Amino acid sequence: MMASDVPALRRIGGRKARWAILTASFLALVPLQYGIDVELRAHSKLEELLYVPSGKILRRLSLGHAGLLADIYWTRAVQYFGRKKLDRARRFDLLGPLLQITTDLDPQLVVAYRFGAIFLAEKPPGGAGQPEAALQLLRRGIVANPNYWRLWQDLGFIYYWDLKDYASAARVFHAGSERPGAQVWMKVLAASVAAEGGEIQASRLLWSEIYRQTENDQIRRSALDHLQALRAQEDLEHLNRLLWQFRQKAGHAASSLQDVVAAGFLPSIPRDPSGEPYKVAPDGRAGLSPHSQIDLRLLQ
Amino acid sequence: MLAVETHDLTKDYPVGFFRKRSKRALDGLSLRVEPGEVFGLLGPNGAGKSTTLKILLRLVFPTSGTAQILGRELHDVSMHARLGYLPENPYFYDHLSAGEFLNYAGELFGLEAAVRKQRVERLLERLGLAASRDVPLRKFSKGMVQRVGIAQALINEPELIFLDEPMSGLDPLGRREVRDLILELKAQGKTVFFSTHILTDAEMLCDRVAILNGGRLQGCGDLREILRLGVAATEVVLDNPSPAILKELSPFARSVVWTGELARLEIPEEPDVARALNVALRLGAKIVSLNPVKMSLEDYFLARIEDAPGTASPDDLAAVGRERRGAR
Amino acid sequence: MSRVASVALHTFKESVRERVLYNLIAFALLLIGAAILFGSISVGVEEIILINLGLSSISVFGLLMAIFIGIGLVSKEIERRTIYSILSKPVYRAEFIIGKYLGLLLTLAINTAIMTAGFYVALFYQKRSLSLDDLVVLEAVYFILLQLALVVGLALLFSCISTPILSAVFTFCLYIIGNLLNDIRWFGQETGSALVEKGTAVLYYLLPNFSNFNASAQVAHGESIPPYLLLANSLYALLYVGILLSASILIFEEREFR
Numbered sequence: 095m096m097a098s099d100v101p102a103l104r105r106i107g108g109r110k111a112r113w114a115i116l117t118a119s120f121l122a123l124v125p126l127q128y129g130i131d132v133e134l135r136a137h138s139k140l141e142e143l144l145y146v147p148s149g150k151i152l153r154r155l156s157l158g159h160a161g162l163l164a165d166i167y168w169t170r171a172v173q174y175f176g177r178k179k180l181d182r183a184r185r186f187d188l189l190g191p192l193l194q195i196t197t198d199l200d201p202q203l204v205v206a207y208r209f210g211a212i213f214l215a216e217k218p219p220g221g222a223g224q225p226e227a228a229l230q231l232l233r234r235g236i237v238a239n240p241n242y243w244r245l246w247q248d249l250g251f252i253y254y255w256d257l258k259d260y261a262s263a264a265r266v267f268h269a270g271s272e273r274p275g276a277q278v279w280m281k282v283l284a285a286s287v288a289a290e291g292g293e294i295q296a297s298r299l300l301w302s303e304i305y306r307q308t309e310n311d312q313i314r315r316s317a318l319d320h321l322q323a324l325r326a327q328e329d330l331e332h333l334n335r336l337l338w339q340f341r342q343k344a345g346h347a348a349s350s351l352q353d354v355v356a357a358g359f360l361p362s363i364p365r366d367p368s369g370e371p372y373k374v375a376p377d378g379r380a381g382l383s384p385h386s387q388i389d390l391r392l393l394q
Numbered sequence: 395m396l397a398v399e400t401h402d403l404t405k406d407y408p409v410g411f412f413r414k415r416s417k418r419a420l421d422g423l424s425l426r427v428e429p430g431e432v433f434g435l436l437g438p439n440g441a442g443k444s445t446t447l448k449i450l451l452r453l454v455f456p457t458s459g460t461a462q463i464l465g466r467e468l469h470d471v472s473m474h475a476r477l478g479y480l481p482e483n484p485y486f487y488d489h490l491s492a493g494e495f496l497n498y499a500g501e502l503f504g505l506e507a508a509v510r511k512q513r514v515e516r517l518l519e520r521l522g523l524a525a526s527r528d529v530p531l532r533k534f535s536k537g538m539v540q541r542v543g544i545a546q547a548l549i550n551e552p553e554l555i556f557l558d559e560p561m562s563g564l565d566p567l568g569r570r571e572v573r574d575l576i577l578e579l580k581a582q583g584k585t586v587f588f589s590t591h592i593l594t595d596a597e598m599l600c601d602r603v604a605i606l607n608g609g610r611l612q613g614c615g616d617l618r619e620i621l622r623l624g625v626a627a628t629e630v631v632l633d634n635p636s637p638a639i640l641k642e643l644s645p646f647a648r649s650v651v652w653t654g655e656l657a658r659l660e661i662p663e664e665p666d667v668a669r670a671l672n673v674a675l676r677l678g679a680k681i682v683s684l685n686p687v688k689m690s691l692e693d694y695f696l697a698r699i700e701d702a703p704g705t706a707s708p709d710d711l712a713a714v715g716r717e718r719r720g721a722r
Numbered sequence: 723m724s725r726v727a728s729v730a731l732h733t734f735k736e737s738v739r740e741r742v743l744y745n746l747i748a749f750a751l752l753l754i755g756a757a758i759l760f761g762s763i764s765v766g767v768e769e770i771i772l773i774n775l776g777l778s779s780i781s782v783f784g785l786l787m788a789i790f791i792g793i794g795l796v797s798k799e800i801e802r803r804t805i806y807s808i809l810s811k812p813v814y815r816a817e818f819i820i821g822k823y824l825g826l827l828l829t830l831a832i833n834t835a836i837m838t839a840g841f842y843v844a845l846f847y848q849k850r851s852l853s854l855d856d857l858v859v860l861e862a863v864y865f866i867l868l869q870l871a872l873v874v875g876l877a878l879l880f881s882c883i884s885t886p887i888l889s890a891v892f893t894f895c896l897y898i899i900g901n902l903l904n905d906i907r908w909f910g911q912e913t914g915s916a917l918v919e920k921g922t923a924v925l926y927y928l929l930p931n932f933s934n935f936n937a938s939a940q941v942a943h944g945e946s947i948p949p950y951l952l953l954a955n956s957l958y959a960l961l962y963v964g965i966l967l968s969a970s971i972l973i974f975e976e977r978e979f980r
Contacts, residue, residue, distance in 0.1 A: 169760070205770075451809075484803075499807070550811075
C-alpha cells in the first residue's frame with residue numbers, strides 16, 4: 095500500500111480511498127455550478143450582448159477567416175431567432191445587429207440577406223415585425239451582389255406583402271426582372287402588381303414561387319399556408335357572390351350552404367384546401383369550418 | 395605536404411553580459427602534423443583542444459592566424475570530403491537507426507548508393523554494430539554511439555581523421571578497441587589527429603604529441619624522444635624488508651614506496667643497482683622483482699604544465715631532461 | 723542525390739516522425755467531418771460552412787505545424803549538437819539551410835494535401851456528387867500553401883537567431899501583424915502625422931503581407947481567383963521567401979558552434 099508522505103493524509107487511508115475522495119470532489123462541483131447558473135440567469139441581460147458590436151472591426155480581426163466567422167454569426171442569428179420564436183417573444187432586438195455583423199463579415203452570404211429579411215419582416219410572434227430593417231438589409235445585399243436577382247424578388251415581396259406598398263413593389267419587381275438570369279415571371283409579377291386588383295394573383299404567384307424554390311421547411315410550410323389561405327379567400331369570395339345571388343333569387347339569406355346546393359348554384363358543398371367544408375357564418379357570409387386548418391389571418 | 399599546419403592560431407570568445415570582455419581560448423597555436431602519423435593533442439580540460447579541432451573543421455572561426463589542412467585553406471569546404479571527424483561526446487539523430495544514419499552521412503559525402511551500402515555494411519561489421527543496424531540510435535549505449543561516431547568518420551575513407559576525445563566514456567574493452575582501430579588506420583597510411591586527456595592512451599598510440607594548457611602550446615615533439623629524456627631508473631621490489639635493510643639501501647634509492655607489505659625502491663643510477671642488490675642479498679632481503687622505469691608521459695606532461703608558459707621546442711626538452719636528472 | 727536534396731529528405735523524414743503532426747491532422751480531419759453537422763444547424767449554408775471550416779482548419783493547423791516544427795529546424799540541431807557531424811562534412815552552410823527549408827515545406831505540402839483530400843471526401847458526403855466547379859477550392863488551398871511557405875521562412879530565420887520559444891512568439895506575432903498590415907497603414911494615414919504615416923507605409927512594404935492570400939470567402943461562394951492575382955501572389959511569396967532564406971544563410975554562415 096502506497097502511503098503518503100504527509101502524516102495527516104496517511105490517516106485517510108490507501109490509494110483507493112484518496113482517489114475516491116478526489117472523484118467525489120468533482121461531484122461537489124455540480125450543485126455549485128447549478129447555483130451559479132441560477133444566479134446568472136437572474137441577470138440574463140448578459141445574453142443580449144453581442145460581444146463585438148461591429149462587423150467591420152471583427153472582419154479586420156478575423157485574419158482571413160471572415161467567411162467562417164460570418165457562418166458562425168449566421169448560425170447565431172438563426173438560433174437566436176428560433177429561440178425567440180419558441181419563447182413567443184415580441185421583441186427580437188438582437189436579430190438586426192446579428193444580421194448586420196454577418197453580412198459585414200461576408201457580404202456575399204446571400205442566404206443571410208434572404209432568410210434574414212424574412213425573419214425580420216414577419217409580424218411577431220412569427221418574426222421581428224421590422225419590415226423597414228428588412229428592406230435595409232436587402233438593399234445592402236443588392237449593393238454587394240447586384241446581379242443576384244432573387245434579392246430583388248425578396249425586396250419586392252416585402253413591399254408587397256408587409257408594407258402593402260404596391261407601387262414600390264412593382265418598381266422593384268421590374269428592376270429585378272432586368273437582372274441577368276431573372277425568371278420571366280418577375281415581369282409578369284411586376285405587371286400584375288401594377289395593375290389594379292391584381293393582388294390575389296400576384297400573391298399566389300409569389301407564394302408558389304417561394305414554395306418551389308426554398309429548401310427550408312419552415313418557410314415552405316409558411317408558403318403552403320399562405321397559398322391555402324389565398325385559395326380559401328378566393329373560394330370565400332366566390333361563395334359570398336353565390337350567397338348574394340341566392341338571396342336575390344330566394345328573397346332571404348341562406349341558412350347553410352346546403353340551401354345553395356339545393357337551389358342549384360353549387361353541385362355539392364365545397365371543401366377548403368385543408369379538406370373541411372365551408373359553412374355559412376351567423377352573419378350570413380361564407381366562412382370556414384371551425385375544424386379548418388386554414389388561417390385567414392395570414393392574409394392581413 | 396603537411397597533413398595539418400597552423401600558424402599563430404588564436405581564438406577569443408566574447409564573455410560577459412554585454413559581451414565586452416573576451417576570453418582567450420587559444421593563443422598563438424602553431425603546430426605541424428606530418429602525413430601518415432598519429433598525432434596526439436594533449437591537455438587538461440579546458441585547455442583548448444576541442445577549440446582547436448573545431449577551428450580546423452570550420453565549426454568555429456579563428457580570431458587571427460591561419461591554418462591549412464592537406465594543403466588547402468580552411469574555407470575550402472570541398473576539402474572536407476577527404477576528412478573524417480568524430481566530435482566530443484557525440485550525439486546523433488535519435489530517430490534514425492545506425493544504418494540509416496550512416497547512409498545519410500554517406501549521402502552527404504556524395505557517395506553512390508551501391509558504394510554507400512557496401513561501406514555501411516563493412517563499417518558496421520568492423521565496429522561490431524552489425525546486429526544493431528536497424529535499431530534506432532536512441533536505444534544505443536554510450537559505447538555504441540561512440541562506435542557509430544567512428545563509423546560516420548570513416549565512411550568516406552578519409553586521408554585524415556580527427557577524433558575529439560575518442561575514448562571518453564568507454565569501458566576498458568571499448569578503449570582497447572578504439573586503440574586497435576587507430577593503429578589499424580595508421581597501418582593503412584592514414585593520418586590520425588586526436589585529442590585526449592588520458593596520457594596512457596597517447597603514450598601507446600602517438601608518434602608525436604603536443605601539449606596544450608590555457609590555450610597555449612606548452613610542448614610539442616616526437617613521443618619517443620620525450621620518453622627517452624626521462625630519468626631512467628630501476629625499480630626493486632622487496633617483500634617486507636626490515637628497517638635495518640632499508641637503512642642500508644637508502645643511499646642508493648631515490649624513493650621508497652610501500653604497497654601493503656611490499657616496498658618499492660627506485661634506484662636512479664645504473665651502477666647503484668648492482669650494489670643495492672648485493673647489499674640486499676647479503677642482508678637476506680626477499681627480492682620480489684626488478685624492473686626498469688622510464689619517465690612517463692605524465693611526468694613530462696606535468697612538468698610542462700608547471701613550467702612558465704612559452705612555446706616549447708625540441709631543444710627545451712633536452713633542458714628539461716637535464717633539470718630533472720639534476721634534481722634527483 | 724544532391725546534398726540539398728539529402729538534407730531536405732532527412733528533414734522530411736524527421737518531421738514525419740513527430741507525433742504531434744498526426745494529432746493535428748487527425749483533429750483537422752475530425753473538424754472537417756464535423757462541419758457536415760454544423761451545416762445542418764444553420765439554414766441554407768451547408769456547403770458554405772463546410773468550405774469555410776475546411777479551409778480555416780487547413781490554414782490554422784498548417785500554421786501550427788509550420789511554426790511548431792519550423793522553430794526547431796536549426797536551433798534543435800545546434801542544441802542537440804547533431805550539427806557537428808553535418809557541417810564537418812563537405813556541406814555548405816547554405817545547402818544546409820535550403821535543405822532544411824525544403825524538407826519542412828514538403829512535409830507541409832503533403833499534410834495539406836491529406837487534409838484537402840479529407841475535405842473533398844466530406845464535400846462528397848454532403849453533396850452526394852462532385853463537379854469540376856468544386857476544384858476552385860484548390861485555389862484557396864494553394865494560397866494557404868504560399869502563406870505556409872512564408873511562415874516556414876520566418877520560423878527558420880528566427881530559428882537561426884534565438885531559442886525555440888522566442889522564435890514561436892516572433893513568428894506568430896509577425897503572422898498576425900502581417901494579416902493586419904492594411905489596417906496599420908490605414909491607421910497611419912488617419913493619424914495625420916507625416917512621420918507615423920511614412921513609418922507605417924514602410925512597415926507595410928517591409929513586413930510580409932499575409933492578407934494578400936486570403937481567398938477563402940471568395941472561393942466558398944464558387945468564385946475563381948483571377949489569374950493575375952495567382953501569378954502576382956506566387957511571385958511575391960517566391961521573392962519574400964528568397965529574401966528570408968538569404969538572410970538565414972547570411973546569419974548561419976557567421977554562426978559558431980562551441
